[in-house]
Amino acid sequence: MAGHGNLEEIEGADESSMRGLFRRYRALLTALATLALFCLVGFAIVQLTNEVRYDDVVRALADTKASSIVLALVFTGLSFLALVFYDVNAIEYVGRKLPFPQVALTGFSAYAVGNTAGFGALSGGAIRYRAYSRLGLTPEEIGRVIAFVTLSFGLGLAGVAAIALLIIADEIAPLINVGSLTLRLLAGAVIAGLGVIMFMGRDGRAIHLGPVEIRLPDSRTWSRQFLVTAFDIAASATVLYVLLPQAAISWPVFLAVYAIAVGLGVLSHVPAGLGVFETVIIASLGSAVNIDAVLGSLVLYRLIYHVLPLLIAVLAVSATELRRFADHPVASGIRRIGIRLMPQLLSTLSLLLGVMLVFSSVTPTPDQNLEFLANYLPLPIVEGAHFLSSLLGLALVVAARGLGQKLDGAWWVSILSAAAALTLSLLKAIALVEACFLGFLIFGLFVSRRLFRRHASLLNQTLTASWLMAIAVICVGAIVILLFVYRDVEYSSELWWQFEFAGEAPRGLRAVLGISIISSAIAIFSLLRPVAVKPEPASTDALQRAVDIVEKQRYADANLVRMGDKSIMFSEKGDAFIMYGRQGRSWIALFDPIGERSAIPELVWRFVESARAAGCRAVFYQISPALLSHCADAGLRAFKLGELAVADLKTFEMKGGKWANLRQTASRAQRDGLEFEVIAPENVPAAMDELAAVSNAWLEDHNAKEKGFSLGAFDPDYIVAQPVGILKREGKIVAFANILITVAKDEGTIDLMRFSPDAPKGSMDFLFVQIMEYLRDQGFSHFNLGMAPLSGMSKREMAPVWDRIGSTVFEHGERFYNFKGLRAFKSKFHPQWHPRYLAVSGGGNPMIALMDATFLIGGGLRGVVRK
Template sequence: MASSPSHEIEAQDQLVERGWRPFLRRNQRYLSAIGTLVVIALFGAAIFHLTAEVQYEDVVSALAGTSWRSVAAAILFTGLSFLALTFYDVGALDYIRRKLPYADVALTAACAYAVGNTAGFGPLSGGAIRYRSYSRLGLEPDDIGRVIAFVTLAFGLGLAAVTCLSLLAVGEYVAPLTGLDAFWLRIIAAVVLAGLLAVLTAGRSGHAFSIGRFTLRLPDSRTSSRQFLVTALDLASSATVLYVLLPSGTIGWPAFLAIYSIAVGLGVLSHVPAGLGVFETVIVATLGHAADVDAILGALVLYRLIYHVLPLLVALVVIVGIELRQLAGHPAASSLRRAGGRMTPLLLATLALVLSLMLVLSSVTPTPDENLAFLANYVSLPIVEGAHFLASLLGLALFIVARGLALRLDGAWWAAILIALVALLLSLVKAVALGEAGMLAFFLVGLLASRRLFVRPASLFGQALTLPWLTALGVICLGAFVVLLFVYRNVEYSHELWWQFEFSAEAPRGLRALLGVTIGASAVAIWSLMRPAATAIAPASNEDMERAIAILEAQDVSDANLVRMGDKSIMFSADGRAFIMYGRWGRSWVALFDPVGPVEAWPDLIWQFIETARSNGCRAVFYQVSPRGLAYYADAGLRAFRLGELAEVDLTRFEMKGGKWATLRHQVSRGQRDGLEFSVVEPADVPAILPELAAISDAWLAHHNAREKGFSLGAFDPQYLVTQPVAILKCQGRIVAFANILLTGTREEGSVDLMRFSPEAPKGSMDFLFAQLMEYLKAQGYRRFNLGMAPLSGMSSRSTAPVWDRAGRTFYEHGERFYNFKGLRAFKSKFHPHWQPRYLAASGGLNPILALMDATFLIGGGIKGAIKK
């Protein structure tokens, strides 16, 4: 009898150790988020101290005084930098020997960097953009993971190399700005360069070298040198964007390149979204003695707008243009439209984040005097005060809606339309902010043009923000607080400020707006962190079972017959044509296989399952899914992680003739000499042989010191066995082995589930049974035989492969004491099958590891069952 959910959770909790290390492991995500907020707070305090002599008006004046020639040059170098960035992906695809049209690659890479540079955190990272786009363009998850790893490694190594080369050339100029002697700067740079050169030299021909038990395979010299040039061009161009905005003569360009590279590196290492505050602090700290700080701050604001926001707007313009019917109907735009449709929601979500930050920051900064004077003539003070406060809250609401846009919720689309319209009106009423209104109008146009993409009918208010989103929300609040302190640093605080209502009382207005945003953000955080408790899921009713069996009989996937076990819950699509069978362990809702039913019903059903799991405070997991559905899982925000490979035999070509079948022919001949007799018992006759089958099953379990499994494997259950035919082997008139056969009405595929034999069965009985069963199914008109999955098989060990793959490969090579990974694949290889990858689809971070553990416990029937055979 299955254990209750509360017992399952208690069983897991009993294994938890006591002490600070287990505490750190359990709360790693929360501690990391707190660390990010602490870092931004420290850097905020540092930049507040560094700008002690600077006034807000001075920064505005410096910003307004920037020449249009400098702005045009900055835009030009931004375009050159993004052109270089596209060649990271080109090089990665060339390295993994995959070819895609450059237009598709360039669009994907540009959008990935536009989102990654602006958002800079997990849900809206460049990796998510690449995963959604490249999966639609035909790349498998392994290839996409290698592309992401290659791009990340290439940028990191290139950044280190460019920084060190710059320090060697201009160390004496950088030393006074960093507080280190030029000699030691050059020594550090030389050591780092020597290490990089040694590693690249060792892999110059693309050969692998080992470090302990790990194998690292580096690109060849041609690829490495090409990627270094790409990185150098990218960093040189992006550094020049900021350099041309700085006051003339502030610092030499080579020295500035070194400082810029260091600032970018620290921003990346800080894990603060977009390096916000960290990058600015390093630039101000190193250049503050060489130029006016107000001019540097003005240049940094322009740099953020030109290099971060402008590419995002351009990417949206391009993709929205592709979405238009006139362009989408052009043959040359078809593949671009296919890729762009996957990226538009993420681009709009990122723009929503930018606009939310804009609304919050505008609420804590003063309105120009001439705008206030204009408003005083036409609008009453209560309306201005109310508009100012409500606009800040709309910024918070738009941040929350951004996540729904990324998930393509129809409710999020309507909410974004409403928020943008109201915010646009309020931006005019509170400050006559034409630039702010223009950005909101652009956002509205993008939403209207992409309406068809937001079709998921989910509750927006049921969406709890995940930890990365809450961290980003905390960064926005801290940033607004630092800006408020900077802008009104000359205003002495008093409690009376909260109650001052005048047109000229800007500081009180900013205080009230920040308080509203902070209270609202705290409420959202508390709501999101206090997830609903995981609830038990209802088992499938008899009526549900009948509906599911009727659906699977018309499909080609024989493994779907595992629904007959009755140990899984069933979720049907809205139209009733497809279903998902699933179970729960801990906080994971684990769906077994792809949805069963017509593929056109998959997307909505996948999303329905994910949404229902989340509404119950659980993670959605899809176990053993095929490549056929990867684009749908990617579109739902999940990532695919390889589990192993499924073996399929083409029965139309199955014939035990020729040299490669010699071993199997020998086993079949030996079985015949040993007196083995094969037959298939139809479902109606299975009850008569159940006692003999039960005796064989009990003996098999005792001999292997095993226990019954479940979920993705059938158990010896009489009600389950009588639903399908059973293949049996007899020896001297007695049954010595059996396997229940899984079939559907389409005769496309056959498979087996339980495979058990008596200890007295002749050696090689399973080989004999499988060979005879394949001959039988071929004669019955079946086209494929599913031999099942070989766990961890086919995982890549390349240096550019994801950590998941390399860890799985290592466990496959050295984990024989836990499971016979290689033996299982060797057994199935006897039948010369075609191997197809199978995946675990889950969200990123630690979720795949936790999900795989929960799936393992679900299959084993608990922790004790999972560690037994």
Template sequence: MTSESPSANEPSGGSARQFLLTYRVYITAASVILVFGLMALAIYHLSAEVRYADVIAALEGTPWSALALAVFFTALSFASLIFYDVNALEYIGRKASFASVAVSAFMAYAVGNTVGFGPLSGGAIRFRAYSRLWLTPGEIARVIAFVTLSFGLGLLLVSALSTLAVAPQVSHTIGVGPFWLRAGALAVIALMAAVFFIGRNGRTLQFNGFTLRLPDSRTASRQFLVTAFDIAASASVLYVLLPQTHVSWPVFLAIYATAVAIGVLSHVPAGLGVFEAIMMAGLSNAISLDQLLGSLVLYRLVYYVLPLLLAVVVMLVTETRQLAARPGVAEVGQIAARLSPALISTFALLLGAMLIFSSVVPTPDADLDFLEGLLPLPLVEAAHFLSSLLGLGLLVTSRGLAQRLDGAWWVALLCACAAFVMAFLKAIAVFEAGLLGLFIVALVFNVRSFDRHASLFRQALGPSWLAAIAVIIVAAFVILLFIYRDTEYTHQLWWQFEFSEEAPRGLRALLGLSIGASAVAIFSLLRPVARRPQPSEMVDIVRAIDVVRQQDVADANLVRMGDKHVMFSHSGSAFIMYGIHGRSWIALGDPIGAKEDFAELVWQFVEAARAGGGRAAFYQISPSVLSYCADAGLRAFKLGEIATVDLVHFELKGSKLAGLRQSYNRGARDGLVFSLVDTFEVPTVIDELQAVSDAWLAHHNTREKRFSLGAFDRSYVMSQPVAVVRKDGDIVAFATLMLTDTMAEATVDLMRFAAQAPNGTMDFLFVSILEHLRDAGYRSFNLGMAPLSGMARRDAAPVWDRVGGALFEHGERYYNFKGLRAFKSKFHPRWEPRYLAVSNGTGAALALMDATFLISGGVKGVLGK
């Protein structure tokens, strides 16, 4: 009897996990559509006795005083939201002008509340805004974490407290026993009280070596008050829009907080449909559904659409020259200009949804009568149908606007102008035309922000965008069913063309939308994946070397190894060198060359990686590139610090470098002699260098590294000068130099020494190199990066920094982290952070793993040193 290995029989854990990891984005998108579809179906059945005319009557019957109060409470809610960010900045110990924080937070919430999904999330907005205020990526991550956690915990506690206070009334409204409601509320309150008590005076908690500092009592209390005030104000927006009801405000608050929480957890954009379904289920016994639906529509307009429109207006106002010249407004204007693509993209998404919904909503009879006497029926029918397709066009274009594509700007402008005209031809829709007019003005005023010359039609929509479009199309379908639920369906409806027949017009518009959206989805999901690039040709390497010579970064000479792909900017004046392992496309360092090409080159690389089915990552980038990565939707994670020596002021005199001076003098007494072998002379000593290198590798039981380091390849070593140390005429140590013609910076790559080299030989070599380069006129020397060095040690530091700090402290067994920093510190360098930029936390871990494989030559290289 034979037996098979367990792995052969297991479809199991591993493959299931791999499947989920590989397709998690698509699974999440499909889940969002499914949840929304179920909620939409629930709303349709809950509103079985409600008619569209009743909802419109409820809308028209809302008094202006209620609308004014709703606007007032919206202003209070957004004012409190600003203090989330104010408290977060105080918590991390950073200060910024209140005006800048207020504008950044307001715009982040205006966008995040309206769309609520990844590509245009409030977190991305904050990264763009706060990087302008000189916050580091780690500090911005802590602000985002503080805001997210404080809102979530505050919402949970407010919901529990309100439920505990009015459990019998809530029980009567939603049909759950008061005992269970109180038990659940008490459990939540007890948990929050325990956290509050444990964290008093800023107490820290230890978890397996990780330190977490809880906010002190003052911070926690203040933030809870802000959250409670925010939720109370936002709940009041909807409450004042409701008709007279016996539902008390505390009961309503409990139901509202629950609906908001479930809407957030559903991940449906803006909780659309989910929030409405919970509110209808909770209040259907107390409020007539036609009036409730009318109030919910007004709530969406006042609390979601109005702040977005105000954010767009603020952006336009700060663009005017008279205001932009004032110092107080200039900083706010710079932030608004930086956020304008995201705001305009969100506005386009909103207008696209508006045009789609209006295509299935009947035109008022008075407007139809006016049009009938003025325009021929075919023109009205065509305007109605084309307007819905223009809405789909704005939805699709919104992604390109977020990416600052000039083609997306033109398409959006043409769609908006055409829709502006159609608004009058189809229904005399003045409000719709007004919003489109504001959008056109915003596009024209911000034309300079859309300067990327990338093809719009090559930008396939990702799962998140497709899910958002699907949610809007499904919502339009449900609205159509709701409005015409009393109209009996027949095939003849498709062919009825009359001014008074609205249902056929909506059906045809929805069919056109469905076909158009399906075509977009098929194009995005099923188009051929771009092939991975072939290794760069020698002609590309030569072009890259020509660029390297004319810029200031010495590390760029690693392109001479020829083991990396090279991507040039459209002008050819800059390039990125990168490697591919697994799904990770990993760019090494900053883009190289003309700085004016960097922003577009970052986008070019990110889009090429996505088109090839991979994740883009930038490895060991400087702070100057972080803003470009943030614009491309990447997050930054600190890797360590790079050490740079100022050669202009480098002197061995004085007590600061006494240790190096002693090592240098001891080396000279031991008979060590330094010399620089110019490039054309390296072939004469290449055999000696090879012997030293082979002996060094054997002695350290290691193999050559690549990607971020050079390997001993004879042609590579002979392409640059080599600094050597001789003893008794034999080479006992060497280092290959990397230089550029600008003489702004120099660095070393390969560093090898023989077993017979005296102690302190490498100190002697480095001091000699630095003095030689200083005398030759070089201005700085790059000592390279100390991995995991300089990671934040504060209790409130991001998880990534705390993990890195723990490895730095306790990882000496596996890598000489402290020793490497100690060696570089002897030269008293200037330390500058280096980052990994990638899409998210999981992507950062995977990209870092793939970078390790690239450097070590695969799994075998990692395991075998």
């Protein structure tokens, strides 16, 4: 039995180790799985198009009727109009009202980026977070908006596909070699499942599907949104349908095929469903429509439905940057949102055009263009232009990430690469369309130049697993296109060294080789680059500079920098700073950045990038709503942490019925012989021994140890820096609190509050009241009572999971922490409650970040256990 037990322990440890390994490398493993899937899809496309030739596809493209293109444009417009109403309905669903032009631009841009870059919930979600945080929505509300549009599209897509499949199973069965009865049973099961979900989730009730919890809106909102989704899918399917040649396939049959292809493309996690969508369409329609015609239609569909909306979004935002439109009321509102959206739009456009340059390097140049070039240019120039333009495309792909982060270096790389690529596109193939697209990117970059002011080197940027995967997908896609285009060319090693105007295949091979080598070098450099040095506590000089900044601003909590236990990151001009610590793989910034407001956006971004360069997550702890839009710009997600209690000292007066209990407490304290006094900083050293005795007695009585980071500790150097309020009884100090203030006299607060075991009951309340009256008499406007953790979390059924967990812990977690008691104590002073947030970079887990913050405050796991 013992042997079996040991074996089970070993097996359990191995399983746990495997789970831990998977969690640690989940992003990388997901990227590798997606890349492997794309390779399989590429192989499938090559096999499915075995009888198709590139010239046939080009001919099919040229034969597309102008009327078909016009119809495709019309239905693209209708589809995106429906997509805009996803956001309109979502805003109404969360109970807010926002100007329609801003919502429309946000929704349009989110889908233009999501359709092109893929990962719609993430890429489109980032667009929404940036825009809606600017328009005043809270992180909780933005999260509900993103969940609404994602869930409504997914359920609507499944419903439309199932209904269409149920109706036309007899027609679609021969296309995929599956029995019509099987298809109807499958469709019926999907519809029945959706029906059960709708019934269980009626009126916003929660549905638990294993570990996943889904909350649906009320029946009226859901019905309206389903109609919007159905109209959107029908319109987008029609875009491709009108581009296909006349065929023996009805529109309802094609709608079912299209819906399935879109769904599989989304589930594949391949960017924009590239290849997956095309494979499903080709496999389904290959027996009814010529494959070369299908491929031509798919190329046009991608251009019209994916590329064109992105260009329109960039143009709309660029137009508001022009002076003659700046004073128009609608344009000025859109312009404010456009400032948030433009970097992401240009990032996506740069990515798209980079892919275009890479793919064009493996496709042949029209014969007439080559003949023209041969008459005016020597072969080495054409060969060099062809090879370099592919590498410039890769540069645009890499710079795209920096554009999304507003890096000035990325702006310069993008504009120089685009300008060079524009020139080379004319030298290599007289590619006028390609040149126009690149000119459009250059125009957008010039118009928005003022947005890219963050100084950084692209060499210091770490490409994430998703970006490395995207680059790998591009390289594999180029190889697949090369194999398709030159399938009739017999490969030999001599091809690499053939240089002639008609040698298109060798030219494509050399381009692919160059792209692959440079991409591999980028990946290796990104994965193996040295990790930045661990942050160290601030030096004496840095600490004094930070204290000087604190003295000039209004937030009393910023005095915690005087503890000297935190690292400090200054702004470029040295007029603002972030104080932070490291725990585990988290860099945790305490409060909002302190100092000049104009320096805050740059400082937030620098902190996030420095943490990422060190292989860590960036975390902002106890931040105000004012910082949320800057966190959104830096790609952070925010979660409500609790509420800060702030009392108005201008109206603070111990009169009236609501203050009766505190008046009685104060009167009793005075009868008990308690006397209040404030010791000036210069006189604190004389009382230090008595203060230390009270502090030690308090720690021993509470079986506690000193905290840190967001709480001060009894350190003589820290205590003497600010005034100390004390309570005396018979001439002996029995309680004290250090008072944190600044010369601005706007806000005061206390940090350490300690009392001896023999202090009379009610001493804490009395000390608070006396300090508040003292600060009021000194001309201070507010008294910061500190934060009540997990207070104010939403309890509504539609609340985010984070809020529901927080409210549950708040209600039932008294065993571990006095959440409700702390809120009740602060409420006695009738404060105003202000939300405070935790912001985490990237896809970071907020629970891990919060645990790291807790360990940092408590001095590690042992400190937390010992309170």
